[in-house]
Amino acid sequence: MSSVAYSSPALTYYGGYHTTAGHEQHNAAVAAAHPDLVKLYDIGDSWKKTQGQGGHDIQALCITKLTPGDCALNSTGKKPKFVLHAQIHAREIVTGEIAYRWIDLLVSSYGADPEITALLDSRELWVVPIANPDGVDVVASNPARPLLQRKNVDDSAGECLSGYAGVDLNRNSSFHWDPDEGGPCTEMYPGAKAGSEPETVAIQGLLATIFPDTKGAVDEPAAPFTSGVFLTLHSYGNDILAPWGYTRTAAPDRAALVALGNKMSAFTGYPVFTGDGGIGYLTPGSTTDWLYGTRGVPSYTFEIGPRTGGCAGFLPPYPCVSSTFWPLLKPALVYAARAAAAPYRQLP
Numbered sequence: 001m002s003s004v005a006y007s008s009p010a011l012t013y014y015g016g017y018h019t020t021a022g023h024e025q026h027n028a029a030v031a032a033a034h035p036d037l038v039k040l041y042d043i044g045d046s047w048k049k050t051q052g053q054g055g056h057d058i059q060a061l062c063i064t065k066l067t068p069g070d071c072a073l074n075s076t077g078k079k080p081k082f083v084l085h086a087q088i089h090a091r092e093i094v095t096g097e098i099a100y101r102w103i104d105l106l107v108s109s110y111g112a113d114p115e116i117t118a119l120l121d122s123r124e125l126w127v128v129p130i131a132n133p134d135g136v137d138v139v140a141s142n143p144a145r146p147l148l149q150r151k152n153v154d155d156s157a158g159e160c161l162s163g164y165a166g167v168d169l170n171r172n173s174s175f176h177w178d179p180d181e182g183g184p185c186t187e188m189y190p191g192a193k194a195g196s197e198p199e200t201v202a203i204q205g206l207l208a209t210i211f212p213d214t215k216g217a218v219d220e221p222a223a224p225f226t227s228g229v230f231l232t233l234h235s236y237g238n239d240i241l242a243p244w245g246y247t248r249t250a251a252p253d254r255a256a257l258v259a260l261g262n263k264m265s266a267f268t269g270y271p272v273f274t275g276d277g278g279i280g281y282l283t284p285g286s287t288t289d290w291l292y293g294t295r296g297v298p299s300y301t302f303e304i305g306p307r308t309g310g311c312a313g314f315l316p317p318y319p320c321v322s323s324t325f326w327p328l329l330k331p332a333l334v335y336a337a338r339a340a341a342a343p344y345r346q347l348p
């Protein structure tokens with residue numbers, strides 16, 4: 001894939017981070033090179049695209065050793081599903097790179113690495129590398145010093161003095177959405193109503209299509225036979241957040257959710273927090289609460305990166321991806337994918 005001749009628009013910025021166009025080129029190249037392993041889907045439009053202002057399709061890849069019925073847009077496939085979701089907050093630039101490397105690891109290791117080969121033979125490995133493509137365009141528009149756009153770029157509620165209008169896509173889900181209190185220019189503006197944004201509709205549409213509903217009422221646990229694991233990558237703080245995020249009441253599967261979180265934490269060293277313990281803030285309208293709350297799938301937020309040091313914050317130098325973040329995340333992702341077969345039971 002590295003032999004592809006690159007042309008404008010720029011495919012990287014800030015020392016090597018991939019732009020939205022870079023991810024799109026990569027997704028297309030991977031799908032073309034590995035038709036036996038990859039299905040590439042357009043799962044919906046970004047806000048700008050819905051407005052006829054350019055914008056992007058939101059892309060999802062399903063990676064597996066394809067056999068009939070695999071990676072279909074339904075919930076009846078035979079292989080358990082692991083979903084990796086990244087860069088919903090555009091300025092959290094490490095996250096898309098982790099997704100990029102995960103894609104490359106999977107397609108390049110099939111038939112060569114026994115563990116990855118076994119994963120592709122037995123799991124559907126879904127990846128949404130850029131959940132907020134319009135936002136990433138803003139971030140990458142200043143390649144030497146990326147802009148700190150967090151939200152999508154929906155400015156229909158008005159312009160902002162900060163220059164960063166938009167809706168926080170991780171507060172916009174259809175599950176326990178809370179109305180705005182601070183106004184549309186706050187960094188966590190949740191939108192005019194639950195699920196108002198096309199990016200939210202796209203990801204909820206995909207996940208509701210591929211995962212069956214194994215969960216009853218909000219205070220009832222998921223069925224023990226639930227399969228699947230969902231990880232959404234954020235920055236920063238070096239922690240793992242498990243449901244609930246919207247309330248200080250414990251989730252019905254809290255013990256099992258924390259137990260699986262701790263297994264992944266063994267690789268990253270990130271402590272696991274839930275809304276009812278330790279984290280100090282609530283996240284109503286998050287992607288993870290929505291998926292766990294509506295489908296019962298164990299869903300985690302990884303806050304990648306330290307608060308201090310040379311690889312801290314939203315904009316670590318690009319070499320930090322290879323030196324620090326990928327070595328921590330790679331084994332955690334492999335573990336999560338293995339766990340997707342029976343996530344409420346413990347793997348060794």
Ligand SMILES: [Zn+2]
Pocket residue numbers: 089092170233234235
């Ligand atoms: Zn974030």
